[in-house]
């Protein structure tokens with residue numbers, strides 16, 4: 236994306252799809268995260284915020300750790316027999332997307348990407364133009380009924396059969412009430428044997444760093460950034476069977492050799508991302 240040359244840029248990427256109403260001047264959490272991961276789907280306003288965040292220690296590593304966790308979990312759940320994935324707050328397509336990992340285990344696996352950001356849906360739809368097993372829709376996690384009631388979602392997924400619902404790096408953009416409401420709807424709509432996957436930013440013991448992060452994220456297209464600890468996350472999984480090792484820093488959740496870079500030096504007090512996977516009874 237080269238917004239210097241195209242200040243009125245109507246598309247998220249000059250070579251990419253058109254996105255009506257896109258405002259490149261409002262920093263956007265999907266594009267900030269894309270920049271952390273080395274992506275090109277971002278504008279100057281996004282990069283400026285991302286660069287500020289990257290001056291805080293551990294930002295890029297946390298984003299990479301989060302994405303690596305997502306890849307491992309999807310592989311584990313697909314291997315456990317899950318064939319349907321509902322990815323809410325899916326983000327811009329990157330390398331190794333959920334549907335690609337799931338379809339490596341079973342090409343018939345079905346994935347629905349949901350994001351409230353129209354740029355994400357347009358990019359995902361372009362990527363998926365030739366894929367029948369995966370769709371991308373616009374939906375807001377603050378309106379879960381809108382997501383579960385969406386005819387496209389209901390047509391694509393069989394909600395009588397187990398689904399893995401992914402809320403990965405999403406809940407820190409939602410208030411406690413909004414997350415509780417979302418999780419309550421997930422419980423109501425998915426059958427026994429489904430899974431809930433969550434990652435969430437936690438402050439560790441460095442409140443001052445998190446305050447800086449909150450300030451940097453203010454004025455983005457999302458809600459304010461909310462840090463939470465393992466106890467708060469545990470409440471969302473009440474009554475569910477937690478997959479080992481429970482609620483841990485994402486880099487400690489079943490690390491593979493290739494994802495374990497720097498694991499020995501993890502500073503346990505530093506802010507980071509907690510991850511957890513639970514199975515609905």
Ligand SMILES: C[S@@+](CC[C@H](N)C(=O)[O-])C[C@H]1O[C@@H](n2cnc3c(N)ncnc32)[C@H](O)[C@@H]1O
Pocket residue numbers: 264265268301302305323324325326327349350351352355374375376377402403404405408457458
């Ligand atoms: C940090 S990205 C995470 C992307 C991906 N889940 C991952 O972990 O790699 C957060 C995503 O959540 C989306 N998001 C934020 N608030 C949302 C909401 N209320 N409803 C749906 N999506 C939301 C953003 O647009 C962004 O794409």
